[in-house]
Amino acid sequence: MHHRCPDPIRSLLLALLVALAFVAPSVAQERVDLSPRDLAVVRINIIDLLANEPRLPLPIKQRRDVLRTYYEAQNGDLLWLNSARAAVMVSRLVNATDDGLNPDDYPGQQLASLMAAAGETDKRSLAIIELYFSAAFLEYASDLKVGRFLPNKIDPNFFLAPRSIDEAAALAGVSKVADVETVLHAWEPQNAEYQALRKALDDYHALAVLGGWGKVPLGDTLKPGMTDPRIPALRARLAVTDGAAVAAPGEPGFYDEALIEAVKRFQARHGLDVDGVVGPASLVAMNVSIEDRIESIDFAMERWRWMPDDLGRQYIIVNIAGFELRRIADGEIKEKMAVVVGKPYSRTPVFSDAIRYLEFNPYWNVPAGLAAKEELPKLQSNPAAVAAAGFEAVRGKEVYDVRQVDWAQVTPSRFPFQLRQKPGENNALGRVKFMFPNSHDVYLHDTPSRSLFGRAERAFSHGCIRLSRPLELADQVLIAGGVADWSDARIDSVVASQKNTVVNLKTPLPIHITYLTAWVEADGVHFSSDIYGHDEKLLAALDGKSLAW
Amino acid sequence: MHRRQLAAAALVFLASTSIGHAGTLDDVRARGELICGVSEGLGGFSEQDGAGTWQGFDVDFCRAVAAAVLGDASKVQYVPLSAEARFAALTDGKIDLLSRNSTWTMTRDLTLGLDFPGTSYFDGQGFMVPALFGAISPLELDGASICVVSGTTTEANAAAYFKKAGLTVSFLSFEERAEARAAYADARCDAYTADRSALAAERAELPTPDEHVILKDVISKEPLGPVVRDDDPQWTALVRWTLFGLIDAEEQKLDAASMAGAGADEARAMGAPAVAALGLSDDWLVQVLAGVGNYGEIFERNLGEQTPMQLSRGVNALWTQGGILYAPPMP
Numbered sequence: 001m002h003h004r005c006p007d008p009i010r011s012l013l014l015a016l017l018v019a020l021a022f023v024a025p026s027v028a029q030e031r032v033d034l035s036p037r038d039l040a041v042v043r044i045n046i047i048d049l050l051a052n053e054p055r056l057p058l059p060i061k062q063r064r065d066v067l068r069t070y071y072e073a074q075n076g077d078l079l080w081l082n083s084a085r086a087a088v089m090v091s092r093l094v095n096a097t098d099d100g101l102n103p104d105d106y107p108g109q110q111l112a113s114l115m116a117a118a119g120e121t122d123k124r125s126l127a128i129i130e131l132y133f134s135a136a137f138l139e140y141a142s143d144l145k146v147g148r149f150l151p152n153k154i155d156p157n158f159f160l161a162p163r164s165i166d167e168a169a170a171l172a173g174v175s176k177v178a179d180v181e182t183v184l185h186a187w188e189p190q191n192a193e194y195q196a197l198r199k200a201l202d203d204y205h206a207l208a209v210l211g212g213w214g215k216v217p218l219g220d221t222l223k224p225g226m227t228d229p230r231i232p233a234l235r236a237r238l239a240v241t242d243g244a245a246v247a248a249p250g251e252p253g254f255y256d257e258a259l260i261e262a263v264k265r266f267q268a269r270h271g272l273d274v275d276g277v278v279g280p281a282s283l284v285a286m287n288v289s290i291e292d293r294i295e296s297i298d299f300a301m302e303r304w305r306w307m308p309d310d311l312g313r314q315y316i317i318v319n320i321a322g323f324e325l326r327r328i329a330d331g332e333i334k335e336k337m338a339v340v341v342g343k344p345y346s347r348t349p350v351f352s353d354a355i356r357y358l359e360f361n362p363y364w365n366v367p368a369g370l371a372a373k374e375e376l377p378k379l380q381s382n383p384a385a386v387a388a389a390g391f392e393a394v395r396g397k398e399v400y401d402v403r404q405v406d407w408a409q410v411t412p413s414r415f416p417f418q419l420r421q422k423p424g425e426n427n428a429l430g431r432v433k434f435m436f437p438n439s440h441d442v443y444l445h446d447t448p449s450r451s452l453f454g455r456a457e458r459a460f461s462h463g464c465i466r467l468s469r470p471l472e473l474a475d476q477v478l479i480a481g482g483v484a485d486w487s488d489a490r491i492d493s494v495v496a497s498q499k500n501t502v503v504n505l506k507t508p509l510p511i512h513i514t515y516l517t518a519w520v521e522a523d524g525v526h527f528s529s530d531i532y533g534h535d536e537k538l539l540a541a542l543d544g545k546s547l548a549w
Numbered sequence: 550m551h552r553r554q555l556a557a558a559a560l561v562f563l564a565s566t567s568i569g570h571a572g573t574l575d576d577v578r579a580r581g582e583l584i585c586g587v588s589e590g591l592g593g594f595s596e597q598d599g600a601g602t603w604q605g606f607d608v609d610f611c612r613a614v615a616a617a618v619l620g621d622a623s624k625v626q627y628v629p630l631s632a633e634a635r636f637a638a639l640t641d642g643k644i645d646l647l648s649r650n651s652t653w654t655m656t657r658d659l660t661l662g663l664d665f666p667g668t669s670y671f672d673g674q675g676f677m678v679p680a681l682f683g684a685i686s687p688l689e690l691d692g693a694s695i696c697v698v699s700g701t702t703t704e705a706n707a708a709a710y711f712k713k714a715g716l717t718v719s720f721l722s723f724e725e726r727a728e729a730r731a732a733y734a735d736a737r738c739d740a741y742t743a744d745r746s747a748l749a750a751e752r753a754e755l756p757t758p759d760e761h762v763i764l765k766d767v768i769s770k771e772p773l774g775p776v777v778r779d780d781d782p783q784w785t786a787l788v789r790w791t792l793f794g795l796i797d798a799e800e801q802k803l804d805a806a807s808m809a810g811a812g813a814d815e816a817r818a819m820g821a822p823a824v825a826a827l828g829l830s831d832d833w834l835v836q837v838l839a840g841v842g843n844y845g846e847i848f849e850r851n852l853g854e855q856t857p858m859q860l861s862r863g864v865n866a867l868w869t870q871g872g873i874l875y876a877p878p879m880p
Binding site: 055057058059061062104105106107109110111114132136139148153543544 | 694
């Protein structure tokens, strides 16, 4: 099948591959300097290879069109040969951990070896070396900007559109700026959250080099005022991340005021009850290794790469794993509130959309399955109680009092009504819902079950997101959505009327539902547990297990 | 042609009517030697060293069975077999045991008159690419030409994988592994696909092994293990419990060195039920472990990080250590 005629490109590639083995990267030269005439010859070779060579190495072949467009253009200067950029690029790839990426995934050492061998090679080989660098740069820029994985291939619960980078713009960007670090920085997600995580990652890597933190021995709950032989270990653990004094004044085993403050800081950063009491949950969180914490930061950075570039000037962002909603405007956090999200087996999906309208005093349309399974027995045994809870039955345009229906004639499989709960005190959706119509039937709403917001872990819903301060958010969203004539007082009177009222936003407000187990706040990096196991799936994907199929 | 088919049918008939005719164990004892089918040369699994001595993971399993039956791991006659010839050699009675990186499949188990006593190595198909490519996953191989050995399910597996992923690749297929490897080493294709254990062997043979990476993704299940004829339940049981004995011994932390001390008593107790049931000597498992070591020792010696194969235990770690290696309890 394959021809055996002399094959110049093969011997050339082979020579380059062999060169890798014999050059130690430590002696790699910083740059290769060529005369203008040599440069011109290399460029002619590049153009010829891209135009005419059928069998280029895969990373170059895959980007043939964009490379050809760049190098054939009048100002398509060489980017790596004759430039300090190559050494910087190599160092960035070798230090990919700084970006939360894995250096083993990039050919940093190999490119360094090629650079080192470049002095003694012919012009056609130099052309290949230049192209390898460009291909590696494009790969890295893409991984930085849009992530290594297609979100939905990792996890079917992520509904984020696959993205790609503008490779032509990336190459043009390199040619305009001498400093590759500046160029690559522009290909990182620019939002403050990603940048803060990247900085936190540096800090954690530095801590890891110093040995991270030791474990606090398991045992009875440690309480303020106690004297216990495990207190020095607790102190040492919190000295690393939460500013506890390593040595206590006076008795080393005494749980003093300063240590209480450090414990509370730690608890606040880990989604625990902030009570200064070190029970099993706090101990487990303290004993998670620094390597695992670094992994959480890596994963959060990868998930930010999956997010849209432009989140909006104003937007709502929900972090499912952190049980929190934020409203952001002009880069500032304007509002934070606790939310309840879906249970682990009815997970709130991850996606981006835009809030289009609010509905005050909403009806709750009972999902068909729930109506047939849970409500029908109650309707058959005690319809009066169901009516008292505010339910009515709708068929076509007719609305029926549930006490007037002969429920004995109705079966789960023949249930010809839409059951709904009228607005009012008991309504499952509370006083307002925020709609961003989507295929997942997910929205934000108020709830009569207020007590759940007092819990540290809040995964209780069927997938919708319940708000702790819905009317405040309604006020803000209406303003952000360009609906100006809705004062607090007007909202209050509409709610009091118990009349179903829809208010359309003039400008839809973007909403991003995310899943992040690490994020940065003023008091340091916050970590949450992996309630849905999404981190585990990402870890499996990094280990070559594609779970989506 | 027609007559030959009839003859083949008659052979199968004879084989299937001889169920219960236990004999392999007696034959091996009478002969004083186990005849074991191995590959014609696959790094780490079965190959001859410079002096002509057979060694490897599959070879060590032959030696373990010889130690169990004859009390001497060296009493093995090796028969190198091609992929095509291996099963016929077994059903024709030319060998007692086939220990040759063979995948346990339903078709082979049910239609060839064979028994698969267990899985000794959980393998799977993977990809090797030059490190220079910086590829993380096979999903980055769009447009690649891929070297493959023909006559196995390898090419079809890979084709199905890429079709499902919506990627276009082309295959360059070769009859012999050496040819496929040479083509890959020559940069005539971008990637090489085979079972990952075979890729590890191939990589070790390349001029610059460190410049090539085996991607982590596994795209097929390939449970490899010993194979016997299905007419001799006693022999099947012996091969099966020799394999389980190697695995259970690792779990119990019984290794070759411990057989010189207190470990021997423990191994004797573990293997006790087989003494009467299979007519083995009471120290059969001691002989196995003293002769070849436990599963972990066999793995590390032939395939481990310190060998040219550089394979980590991965899924072949004990179930207690994150792998799927799980042998029923002994005694």
